Amino acid sequence: MKKIPGPSKKRLFTLARLLSQQKKEKITSVELSALTGWGEATIRRDISLLELHNGVSNGYDVKILHDAICSSLQINSDQAEKHPCCIVGLGKLGEALLESSVFKGSSFELVAGFDTNFNKIEIMKTEIPLFATLDLEKKIRSLKIEYAVLAVPDEKAQFMADRLIACGIRGIVNYTNTVLSVPKEVRVEHVNTAVILTGMCAC
Ligand SMILES: NC(=O)c1ccc[n+]([C@@H]2O[C@H](COP(=O)([O-])OP(=O)(O)OC[C@H]3O[C@@H](n4cnc5c(N)ncnc54)[C@H](O)[C@@H]3O)[C@@H](O)[C@H]2O)c1
Structure with missing residues (x-):
């Protein structure tokens, strides 16, 4: 697994939080950029550090992306376990x-x-x-x-x-x-x- 640098980690933590609040199934880097204020290139680079095995057509699958961030950063994605x-x-x-x-x-x-x-x-x-x-x-x-x-x-x-x-x-x-x-x-x-x-x- 690629080593995730500190600033990317911080952004990915924020992304995981925002993704957990999304109701839709797909989200694009343009939409993520609008939500966070970060450039699309930065978002795509951060996400490229994750081990995402699924293709990205018409945006990222919200659940897959959320779970990939949680698994890469070893954070608990199970909201029931606090x-x-x-x-x-x-x-x-x-x-x-x-x-x-x-x-x-x-x-x-x-x-x-x-x-x-x-x-x-x-x-x-x-x-x-x-x-x-x-x-x-x-x-x-x-x-x-x-x-x-x-x-x-x-x-x-x-x-x-x-x-x-x-x-x-x-x-x-x-x-x-x-x-x-x-x-x-x-x-x-x-x-x-x-x-x-x-x-x-x-x-
Ligand atoms: N990070 C920031 O941007 C930021 C902004 C404001 C304040 N601060 C800092 O946050 C801290 C709190 O600020 P505040 O304005 O809430 O202060 P405050 O004086 O209003 O509150 C401090 C509280 O701590 C309690 N206290 C004192 N000793 C304690 C102890 N040993 N154990 C538990 N509680 C104890 C006091 O009874 C009081 O309720 C300060 O250190 C301040 O410098 C940081």
């Missing part, structure tokens, strides 16, 4: 993520939110179970949580990441400004709007 995840830090950002539909249609299920502030946990109205961070280790294990979204104050980020990792968490989406130090078997994605914008205007 990876449990949690949000740690339920301030402005954490609460917005909790209330958003960010996990909808994905193979991830938000099963818990954690915060140090007991009042917040009691007052917040949400269908997602909320817990004090005192119970973090117990709940991560009992709910079999695999991934965490980190939205705590910057100075608490490494400490909370260490606690999550000690519980066996597989990956962290880090929204804080702290660059985390993690063991090599744990995946971390840093999401920092300023850094992303800087990358956009850098040549």
